[in-house]
Amino acid sequence: MFIQQLINGLTLGSVYALIALGYTMVYGILQIINFAHGEIYMIGAYMAIIVLGILTAAGLTAVNLPLSILLVFIISGLFCGMYGLTLERVAYRPLRHAHRLSPLISAIGMSIFLQNYVMLTQGTVDKVFPHIIPSTGMEITGASISYLQIFILAASFILMTALHLFIKKTRLGKAMRATSQDSRMASLVGINVDSVIAVTFVIGSILAATAGVMVAMYYGSVNFFIGYTAGIKAFTAAVLGGIGNIPGAMLGGLLLGLVEGLGASYISSEYKDVFAFLILILVLIFRPTGLLGERVGEKV
C-alpha cells in the first residue's frame, strides 16, 4: 500500500510542481504573486476536453490516438500561452510601477474574472473527459501503476529538465536570470525587460496548461472551480520550495503531493486539504525562505 500511495502522491505532486513553476518564475522576476495562474491551469484542462472533442469529431482519435493527444497538448499549450501573454499585458504591465499591492489585487480580479468567464461560457456542470485513454497499467509488488501515471511523471520530469536547461544554457534564459536579479541593470545592458517578462508568463502558462491537460486525463472530469484549489496548493508548493527558486518549486510540488497522499491514507482523508495549508503556515512561520530559497519572501 505504501508504494501505491507513494506513486499516487508523486503523480499529484508533479502536477503541483508544474503549476508551481509558473508562480515561482513570475515571482522571481516581478516579485508579484500571479493569483490568476490557477485559472490558466483550469482553462488548459477545459481546452483539453474541447480540442479532443473536435479531434474526435474530425475522426483523428480513432485513427491515431498518440498524435491526437500530442495535438491536444500543443493546442492547449499555445492557447494558454496566449492567455498568459494577454494576462500580463492587461493586468500587470499597466501596473508595473504602481504600489506593490496593486498587481496583487489586479491578479485576484483576473482570477475571479476568468473563473466566471469559464463558468458562463462552459456551464456549471462538470465536463467529462472522453474515456479514450486505456486505464491499463502494470503491477509492481501489489501496487498498480497506470500508464497514464507513468506518462504524467515522465512528461513532468522532461518538462522540468527542459526548463532547467533553458534557463541555465540559453541566451533568453540568461536574460531571464539577469532580469530577476536586477531588472534595471538588465535593461541598461540592453535586455528588453518587457519581452523577458512576457516570455516568462508564456512559459509559465504553457506549463500550467500541460498540467491542466494531464489532470483532465487523470481525473476524467473538470469544472470551472478546479483552478482555485490547485492554484493555492501550487502556491504552497512554491513557498515550500522557496518562492522565486525554480528547483525549489519542483521539490515543493513533489513533497506537497506526497504529504497529501500519505496524510490522506495514514491519518485521515477528511483532512486532505488541511495538510497542504498546514505546511504553508509552518513554512511561513519557521522558514519563510522555503527549503531551497535564498530570498526572504518579504515582498509578498
Place this chain on the structure above:
Amino acid sequence: MNKEEVSQKSKSILNAQDSRLKYIVCNLKSVFLLLLFTTYCLLSSAFTGCAKKEDTIKIGVAGPMTGDQAKMGTDLKNGVELAVSEWNEKGGALGKKIELLVEDDQHDPKFAVTVANKLSNSGAAGVIGHWNSSASIPASEVYKDRGYIPMITPASTNPQLTERGFENVFRVCGRDDQQGMIAAEFVVKNLKIKKVAIIHDKTTYGQGLANEFKKAMGNAAEIVYYGVVIQGDKDFRAVLTSIKDKRPELIYFGGIYPEAGLLVKQAKELGIKAPFMSGDGTIDKEFIKIAGKENTEGTYLTFSPDPSNIPTAKTFLDKYHAKYGEHGPYSIYAYDAANILLTGISKAGAVDGKKVSEALHNFAYEGALGAIRFDQKGDVLKAPYIVWITKDGEFKEYWKPAE
C-alpha cells in the same frame, strides 16, 4: 518641494473642492430621481402589481439548479412545471392561475435557508423541494416558522427530515433507513458477502445513508473500512488505496453521482475488483458518463422501481418526453409532488399553510407513481426500494426483496 509640485498640490486641492460641489449637486439630482422613481413604483404597483398578486397562487421549486448537481435540479423543475401547466390549462387552483417560483439552493445548506426565506417572503403557498437532505432539513425549519408553508420533497431521503414532527414536511420518496435495510439484505442474502468497505461524502444524505446501511448490516458482515471523501474533490486514490489494502468484497458509497462516478473509475484504475454499491443519489446517466461505461458494469444501487414499468406513469412519461426529452430519475416524483400539493390547496380551500398541511395528511392521491398517502410524519406509507444493476451503460431492475 519644488515649484511644480506645489502648483500640482494646490491644483489637486482645488479639484477636490470642485468635486465636492459636483458631488452635492449630483446627490440632489439623484435624490430627486429616487423620489420620482419610488412614486412611480408605488403608483404602478397600486394599479397593477397588487391586483396581479391576488390573481395567482405561487408555488416554489427549490433545488440545485446550477453546479455539479444541476441535472437533478432541472429534472425537478421540469416535473413541477409540467404539473403546473396542466393545472393552469384546467383553470388553475381555487380559480386562480398558478405561478412557479424557481430558486437555486446550489445543494448548499446556507443557500437553502436563504432561498427558503426568499420563497416565504414572496408568499409561496407551498414548496416542491429541496433535492438534497442537507438542504431540505434547514429549509424546512424556515418554512415551519414562516406559517407552516407545506414542503413536499421529491428526493430527500434522510430520516431526520420527517422525524422532528413538523406538520408541514412531506416526502414522496422513501427513507434511507428503508433503503439501507434493503441494501444490507441484498448484500447479505443475495451476494453473501462477508467483508464490506463503506465510504460517504459527509453530507446529511451520504453520511445518513452510509450509517443506515452500516446499522442494517449489523454483525452479518465485517466492516473492514469506514471512511470519508470530500464532496467536490476529484482525487480519491488515497482513500481507495487504503481500501484496496483491506480487500473488501464490496464497496458501499453514500453520496451523489459526481463523486460516485470518479470513485468507480479510479477504483478500477487501481485494480480494485470488488463490486460497487450506492444509493438513489447515483441513479443518473452522468454517473455512467463520468465513470466510463465499462467501469460501471455490475455496479449496484438501490432505488424505487422503474416508472416505465408502472402502468399509471405512461401518460406522464409521454407528456414529459414530448416536452423535455428523456426523464430523470426524480422527474416523476417532482410531478406527483406538485400535483399532490395543488390538490391539497384545492381541498383546503385556502392558501393557508396550516390548513393545507392538514389537508395533505388526510387524502390518498392517485398519481403517476400509483397511490400515495402520507402517514402522520409526512412519509409515504409504502416505499418500495429495489436493487438496480448497471449493465451495458443502462440502469436495470435487478433484485426485489421478498414481501
